[in-house]
Amino acid sequence: MQNVSVAVIPGDGIGNETVRAGRRVLDAAAELDGGIKFEYTEFEWGCAYYLRHGEMAPKGFLNTLANFDTILLGAVGYPGVPDHVSLWGLLLPIRRGFEQYVNLRPVRILRGVVSPLRGRNPGDVNFVCIRENTEGEYSNMGGRLHAGLPHEVVVQNTVFTRVGTERIIRYAYQLAANAPRKRLCGATKSNGINYTMPYWDEIFNEIGEREFPEVNRWLCHIDALAANFVLKPDEFDVVVASNLFGDILTDLGGAIMGSIGMAASANINPERRYPSMFEPVHGSAPDIAGRGIANPVGQIWSVSLMLEHLGRADLGKAVLDAVEDVLEEGRVRTPDLGGRNTTDEMTDAVIARLAQRLR
Numbered sequence: 001m002q003n004v005s006v007a008v009i010p011g012d013g014i015g016n017e018t019v020r021a022g023r024r025v026l027d028a029a030a031e032l033d034g035g036i037k038f039e040y041t042e043f044e045w046g047c048a049y050y051l052r053h054g055e056m057a058p059k060g061f062l063n064t065l066a067n068f069d070t071i072l073l074g075a076v077g078y079p080g081v082p083d084h085v086s087l088w089g090l091l092l093p094i095r096r097g098f099e100q101y102v103n104l105r106p107v108r109i110l111r112g113v114v115s116p117l118r119g120r121n122p123g124d125v126n127f128v129c130i131r132e133n134t135e136g137e138y139s140n141m142g143g144r145l146h147a148g149l150p151h152e153v154v155v156q157n158t159v160f161t162r163v164g165t166e167r168i169i170r171y172a173y174q175l176a177a178n179a180p181r182k183r184l185c186g187a188t189k190s191n192g193i194n195y196t197m198p199y200w201d202e203i204f205n206e207i208g209e210r211e212f213p214e215v216n217r218w219l220c221h222i223d224a225l226a227a228n229f230v231l232k233p234d235e236f237d238v239v240v241a242s243n244l245f246g247d248i249l250t251d252l253g254g255a256i257m258g259s260i261g262m263a264a265s266a267n268i269n270p271e272r273r274y275p276s277m278f279e280p281v282h283g284s285a286p287d288i289a290g291r292g293i294a295n296p297v298g299q300i301w302s303v304s305l306m307l308e309h310l311g312r313a314d315l316g317k318a319v320l321d322a323v324e325d326v327l328e329e330g331r332v333r334t335p336d337l338g339g340r341n342t343t344d345e346m347t348d349a350v351i352a353r354l355a356q357r358l359r
């Protein structure tokens with residue numbers, strides 16, 4: 001029996017609703033399979049905790065989390081606490097502290113979903129974004145001088161280290177080398193950003209030439225790349241991007257998949273020195289929080305990525321297949337997909353399909 005300890009951080013807003021869905025699917029998969037078992041410890045950290053205690057999580061929370069095999073997270077950030085305070089108080093320190101430098105975010109039109117892109121059907125779009133997750137534009141370095149005065153200056157530094165840049169690009173090449181068409185697109189902006197992005201391009205080309213000559217690589221400026229996500233999404237196998245570019249591209253990825261509520265992500269420490277973390281791409285969605293209507297698919301797909309990371313790609317695939325079965329059948333849908341069903345009803349339907357597949 002594989003026993004897995006999971007630190008659960010529902011966080012804020014719909015995170016509480018979707019994390020529950022993710023846990024239920026994990027438990028259903030484990031029970032049906034019989035070879036894996038999950039033990040959860042839930043942490044009530046987030047914006048409500050901040051309003052009571054003046055911090056997003058207790059001091060030393062990374063040491064607490066380090067003892068777990070893996071982390072399941074909902075969303076962090078809610079009106080009432082400034083976003084930079086909440087995110088730098090919880091989510092971003094986990095990604096950075098645990099060297100989860102790979103943020104893997106699949107973009108794929110699932111069976112049964114109508115993409116807003118005209119003429120694009122399930123199977124036409126299927127690629128993965130590899131987002132740098134620990135440095136780049138999210139540097140926490142900079143400053144503000146002469147606050148409020150006419151000559152006020154605000155500076156935010158962008159940091160690209162050799163280690164950080166090489167490891168993310170190499171990871172993306174490895175994935176691309178195993179993709180059917182061996183295609184890797186690097187997101188750049190070396191026409192306008194004249195230190196970091198030319199450096200990124202140089203490393204992208206060096207690693208490609210020396211270590212992965214079989215991979216078809218090309219660089220694309222982020223502005224044109226955004227347009228190509230819409231115009232030619234079938235071009236991509238793997239896209240590698242810096243932290244901010246990857247962030248923006250993957251909400252766009254969610255949109256072309258039919259709803260950002262369906263986009264999943266894995267924050268991976270490939271060396272497995274620290275736990276990896278699984279969470280949907282979307283945020284706490286204050287506009288629909290508390291109504292029980294959030295689409296749980298992003299969280300459920302993230303759980304599928306967790307299973308894959310834990311060496312159970314078979315179970316992960318069964319979970320995603322079950323999601324697609326439900327979407328294809330089309331009877332149960334949350335409002336973001338034009339339906340009237342709740343988060344729980346969607347989750348029930350996925351579990352029922354999973355049971356059919358695993359029995």
Ligand code: NAD
Pocket residue numbers: 014018074075076077078079083087091260261262279280281282283284285286287288293294295296298336
């Ligand atoms: P958001 O992703 O929360 O919401 C954007 C839009 O998408 C909203 O209209 C929302 O209703 C919809 N949406 C999102 N998830 C959905 C789901 N599962 N089902 C149906 N509809 C869904 O983005 P935002 O409004 O920019 O951010 C809200 C808060 O969440 C902010 O505090 C932000 O910083 C935070 N945030 C956190 C994370 C994270 O924890 N990883 C990610 C993004 C945003």
Ligand code: IPM
Pocket residue numbers: 076077087247281283
């Ligand atoms: C995401 C989110 C976060 C990010 C925010 C909330 C800091 O948008 O996970 O995509 O930019 O990484």
Ligand code: MN
Pocket residue numbers: 247248251281
């Ligand atoms: Mn984002």
